[in-house]
Amino acid sequence: MRITLTSVFVDDQEKALRFYTDVLGFTKKNDVPLGEHRWLTVVSPEQPDGVELLLEPDEHPVAQAYKTGLVADGIPYNSFTVADVQAEYDRLTALGVAFTQPPAAMGPVTTAVLDDTCGNLLQIAATN
Amino acid sequence: MGDVFRALADPTRRAILDVLQERDGQTLFELINRLVTRHGVSCSRQAVSQHLGVLEAAGLVCTRREGRYKFHHLDTTPLKAVTERWRIDP
Numbered sequence: 001m002r003i004t005l006t007s008v009f010v011d012d013q014e015k016a017l018r019f020y021t022d023v024l025g026f027t028k029k030n031d032v033p034l035g036e037h038r039w040l041t042v043v044s045p046e047q048p049d050g051v052e053l054l055l056e057p058d059e060h061p062v063a064q065a066y067k068t069g070l071v072a073d074g075i076p077y078n079s080f081t082v083a084d085v086q087a088e089y090d091r092l093t094a095l096g097v098a099f100t101q102p103p104a105a106m107g108p109v110t111t112a113v114l115d116d117t118c119g120n121l122l123q124i125a126a127t128n
Numbered sequence: 129m130g131d132v133f134r135a136l137a138d139p140t141r142r143a144i145l146d147v148l149q150e151r152d153g154q155t156l157f158e159l160i161n162r163l164v165t166r167h168g169v170s171c172s173r174q175a176v177s178q179h180l181g182v183l184e185a186a187g188l189v190c191t192r193r194e195g196r197y198k199f200h201h202l203d204t205t206p207l208k209a210v211t212e213r214w215r216i217d218p
Contacts, residue, residue, distance in 0.1 A: 071196045073173070074155020100197050101158045104151070107165035113157070 006051060008077055009058035009067060010118035013040050016055040019117050023095055058119060067119045074100050076113050076123035085110045085126045130185030132206045141179050143169045145188060148202035155197060
């Protein structure tokens with residue numbers, strides 16, 4: 001058994017695709033029309049055959065309540081590994097990305113938490 | 129108004145104030161992370177929320193909503209009650 005896919009609930013798939021590719025820097029992998037929505041996944045350009053992230057519509061009311069509760073408490077939905085948290089923070093801030101937590105050493109890792117503009121917070125992390 | 133002396137009596141609540149002094153304006157998530165990784169205080173989200181409630185009632189912590197986020201801030205003003213009650217000679 002292998003982990004090949006994880007997902008994030010987004011409020012708008014097209015907007016999410018732009019943020020996850022143009023801003024975060026992922027690349028589109030799969031885009032399959034599926035009724036009114038799409039099977040839409042992105043991957044890291046560093047690992048094109050690695051884990052895919054599914055940008056999944058958040059239309060179910062429970063999904064929206066879940067997201068709202070996590071964001072209010074500042075809890076990130078997903079965590080991504082970067083080489084240098086401060087450098088990513090500087091790059092993303094310059095692109096207008098909002099952070100709820102600037103880079104901070106948290107034990108063995110340095111983390112920061114950003115808003116994905118689709119209703120979620122995301123953590124970026126690097127081991128110290 | 130809650131009792132500032134009672135609020136300060138608990139070691140976890142004192143650690144929460146230490147954490148907010150490191151960086152003011154934190155989400156609950158950041159606060160809990162700092163408590164465990166920097167102060168070795170491991171506490172459930174519910175427990176930290178309850179401690180924050182006591183600190184807020186005592187006026188030592190205030191919260192600010194910014195859009196969908198909620199940030200916690202340190203307010204040391206109520207600590208004046210300690211030195212007003214027991215004067216510190218210069």
